[in-house]
Amino acid sequence: MxxxxxxxxxxxxxxxxxxxxxxxxxxxxxxxxxxxxIAMLFCQPKSRLKVTSEFYGLTFS
Incomplete structure (x- = not known):
């Protein structure tokens, strides 16, 4: 990816x-x-997932 x-x-x-x-x-x-x-590119999707999961109240392991 x-x-x-x-x-x-x-x-x-x-x-x-x-x-x-x-x-x-x-x-x-x-x-x-x-x-x-590369570090910024790698961290970008993780931060979006965190914001999305907090918005919907989801938890990921």
Whole structure:
């Protein structure tokens, strides 16, 4: 699922081309721009599920 989302966004090569163009990794000491993007992409559906489950009063294990 995540590979399809990344591919929909243009793929890793296109992402790295933009990172190089705008020098967004310049001076980065922790996570790279790619790692941050994947982390945010991974957390997005989980946060929506949490909000939805709280709204409907559902609990998931």
């Amino acid at each position: 995540f590979a399809q989302l990344v591919q929909l966004m243009g793929g890793k090569i296109e992402f790295h081309n933009l990172v190089n163009k705008y020098q967004s990794d310049k001076g980065a000491k922790g996570l790279t721009t790619w790692s941050q993007f």
